[in-house]
Amino acid sequence: MSQLLRSIPMGIVAVLTLFAASVQASLPDFRDLVKETSPAVVNISTIQHVDQRSTMRRYGLPEDVPEIFRHFFGQPMPYGNPQSPHGPRGRQQEKSSLGSGFIISEDGYVLTNNHVIQEADEIIVRLNDRRELTAELIGADPSSDLALLKVEANDLPTVELGNSDKLEVGEWVVAIGSPFGFDYSVTAGIVSAKGRSLPNENYVPFIQTDVAINPGNSGGPLFNLDGEVVGINSQIYTRSGGFMGVSFAIPMNVAMNVAEQLKEKGKVSRGWLGVVIQEVNKELAESFGLDKAAGALVAQVVPDSPAEAGGLENGDIITHFNGNDIYLSSDLPHQVGRVKPGSKAKVNVVRNGKRKVLYIEIGVLPDGDGAVLASNNGPKESQSNRLGVVVAELNEAQRKKMGDGVVVKEVNQGPAAFAGLVNGDVITMIYGESIRSVEDFDKVVKSLPKNRSVPMRIVRRGAAMFIPLRIAD
Template sequence: MRARLWHKVFSFVPRRPEKRAPIQKEILFMQIASFGLKSTLAGAVAAALMLGTALPVAAAEEAAATTAPVVQQAALPDFVSLVKENGPAVVNIAVVKNARVVNTPFAFPGMDERQAEIFRRFGFPLPFGGPQEIPEQRGTGSGFIISSDGIIMTNAHVVDGVDEITVRLTDKREFKGKVLGTDKQTDIAVVKIDAKDLPVLRIGSSKDLQVGEWVAAIGSPFGLDNTVTAGIVSALSRNLPSDTYVPFIQTDVAVNPGNSGGPLFNMKGEVVGINSQIFSTSGGFMGLSFAIPIDLAMQIKDQLVKDGKVTRGYIGVYIQELNQELADNFGLKTPEGALVTKVEKESPAEKAGLREGDVITTIDGRKVTSSVSLPMLVSAIPPGGKAELTVIRDKKEQKISVTVGTNKQAEAQKTVDQNTQRLGIQARALTDEEARQADTTGVLVLESTGLAAKSGIRKGDIIVSANGTLVKTVEALRQACTKDRVLLLVQRDGGRIFIPIQFDKKDEGSKK
């Protein structure tokens, strides 16, 4: 209400100086009266203003100091120039998943086709299982150009498993996009379009952000291109239960479906984050949005552009969160750090001498505030590099040097060569324990995209045989995929189904 009244008062002040003075005198007089200044000085000031006489310099300075407002009002930020300069480099990404037929599992665990046929012969309806048609699916997201030759950053979930990508610029030009690489663990993807001399965004540094700082987002919520929203940084290094490797930037910037992959700007017009997630009980914006720090995103981008995948550091420990009771037992003043509960055999941690019950408090001088922050810090260290850990053991602090290894999940992804990519899966051989539990040998599907997904192969499936030959290794599967077609026997939820795969002629160049 006060701001509104002040606006009304000053909106009526004439612009001409000779007409402004009487009104200013009257306003100042009312201000002095409202403060209850009954001193001789206040009276002199008021009389001088009303009579149009001048005050001595010292008296004027003292009067100004006495009547100065106690609180300075900060001006609201102006986003106009920021949007004009950066809007053209923010793109809309439209994606399509083609219609496909998949084989759904049977409702009863362990039921195979032979047992299902018995039920059918006795007249029991089985509406479940068998081929199921999934219609075409369309979606939209956002992205931003970081290189004039068409390199675009967005979220992995925007382009995951899609068959067609269309990138639309603010000048209405459209380009077909190609995914150079994705990293689901950080939700980062890099897309390439065939274009030149494109506008690009300036990349800032997320480590310089402060809570309370103004930020803005540009994206395509619900497909509405180049929509601008603004807010402040609500928190930094926010850890979410579903993400292990991302210290999110929390903001109150309005983010909705379609904003995913769009840039978060600071007031300098620099990208400091990539809008990724919201917290909502309704599906819409509720004041809690989360962005991936640009410092982390650029590290991931560099690996995706160079290798098409991300390799993370690994030391081989199981950890748990500390509470105050545990902190007291381990001789800590505060429950900060990561408590080691298990050390993997032959891991970098074991070789370095880490033990169960150790509390890791820092890595290379960077503080481990919680068990969630440890994987983020370790993963950022290149495999083969050395890291110095500060460890609390027997209530005493000591330093341990460890040579960082390669994340096991990344190693599993390395087993995928071009021919299994031709099929559209990432896979690895079953471990002895997994083979015992599944009562079979085979190859476990880690990811299924492209042709495999269209044909009905899913993540978690076990490929038992190919063209009637048992498949025990990825290499055996690779050999089977060198032909024009392959018939796979897949085990899923205890049951088994055959899935035929017909390779396109354009994939012939992928053969070895």
């Protein structure tokens, strides 16, 4: 009996040893990947020359304030040789930023983030062998936060480029960069999601990962287990300011398209459709007679745009673009931006409950675009008791800016208030019927069905949108 008891711990130890070995065997080993890829990863620092006179003026101080007193006003005291242009008697200061990048060609082309080198007067690239080379900015694209640099060197180590479209959620990925200036730091994690849209980032379908990313990692490569670059680490969402957050990388397919255009012409041309879109929520889906909430709802077709020329109409719901599903409205800009201007795109829409296919020639995204809509009261008014809203005709100036519609002057208790209408909204369409006048408005409202949601298109402070409207009786 005692001999049996003595044998039990040894058995447990053996089982645990086998279990640990199996777990270790199932985890990836990054050692060879890091050795092979690190030489092509670079550290990027920048220098910005700031005129001290302009800095003093910004603080409202006279330029002849003695150096010793400037630190009381938040001004750093420069040290060094008094004869140096950056010394106490100099007129310039230097500010440096730090980031990462990687070499994509043997003759010295380097990719990084635009925000790493933005407003830099000098860009320094430090290689794995500790060489420091001055880089030339070939081109930058703020919309995708990418920049292409060039250093004068030959036979440089390069990364192997991967196909980010083949990346799968749950796949292991590795980041190499310079967080806080610590060169060639390696972190690993998995792909959490693909095709993420971020605020003010309409043309990049970000890769979301749980890889630890910190300041200095920006512009560095994201590798798959084959040692291929599948993304460029760009942003982190965190409440702590550290890596305890969600990391985002620019897909490599998007980055290389941008890099090729920057190399060829120094700027990036993107496809442009010319629509204002919004999400299709459950209530809107019901009002349009859809089975599920999906697609991009066209709230406004921009005048003289490819969308207008191609036959898109307000109220169309785009479900597919060039064969790709559009689940969320944010999916559409990603797809359109990647289309070469001048080529035709297949656009599947749902219009008044029926499916249609349009072929639209994509244009070039303009530098700026927008519309300013007025909401002054028109001369003719009408009140609809079914909606509990007072509307008025648009005046001539308003019609020139926004076309047809009626302006909301007063919202009382009722369906209009429940739907969220406010004074100044311009109603342009209800239940698929265009509203050109108060008479049209009254006629359409009287014929609306009961106990179901119907779509209403409005323009609010220059932005067009659809809202669901439900009339109980």
